[in-house]
Amino acid sequence: MLLRRRAASAFVRKLLYFAILCGLLWLLWMGLRGVMSTGEGDQAVEALNEFYTMEQSGNFGGSWELFHSQMKKKFEKSTYVQQRAHVFMQDMGTDTFTFELGEPQAEYDIRTDPNGEDLGKVYRITVTQHYKTRFGNFDIVQPCYVTQEDEEWRVLWIYKEKEQT
Incomplete structure (x- = not known):
């Protein structure tokens, strides 16, 4: 026993x-x-960080290259570069900004506009840009989206109809 x-x-x-x-x-x-x-999610944040680092240094042509093909259809490269430089550098009187990126949130069934194609899985990341301009200091807060296209991370902005108040 x-x-x-x-x-x-x-x-x-x-x-x-x-x-x-x-x-x-x-x-x-x-x-x-x-x-x-x-x-x-971390890879999406890295891609968006690269995009806004280029924008921060005034390399709008480089940042345009990181756009998703749907964004490139909305903006020709030369037009995008000219308009970004004009609005931020000339009109606002600033040559740079600082920015913060929020946490990535996975979303599905997202379209760049109501008639656009479904993008599948995207990451929504809130970007806050801090400007010191001749008109004072202010922030622009914008939800940005990052998704894979041809195995590369690409940046999108979503265009929705204006909501009625």
């Missing part, structure tokens, strides 16, 4: 050690996976 109890106790102890070892290996795997790979 005593021998059976010791054998059962040794078996339970080995089983417990095995379970603990499996748990530690699982935690290690999950931790390494999180460190080694960047999540889609």
Whole structure:
């Protein structure tokens, strides 16, 4: 009887050690996976950060290149570069701005405009641009969207009908 109890106790102890070892290996795997790979949301934030860093330095042609094809249909490159430079640098009297990016939120069934095609999975990221201009200091807060197109992260703005108040 005593021998059976010791054998059962040794078996339970080995089983417990095995379970603990499996748990530690699982935690290690999950931790390494999180460190080694960047999540889609983080990749979307990186792409949007690159876009606004270019805008911040006045490289509007470079930022235009990061637009989704639907945005490129809305703006020819030369027109976009001229209008952005005109509005922000000439009209507002500023040559740069600072910006903050919010947390990415996955959304589905998004269209750039009511008649546009469904974009599938996109990340909505709120961008706050801080300006110091000849007209005073102010912020522009804009929801931006980032999605993959041809395995590249691309930036979109959404155009909805004006809501009735």
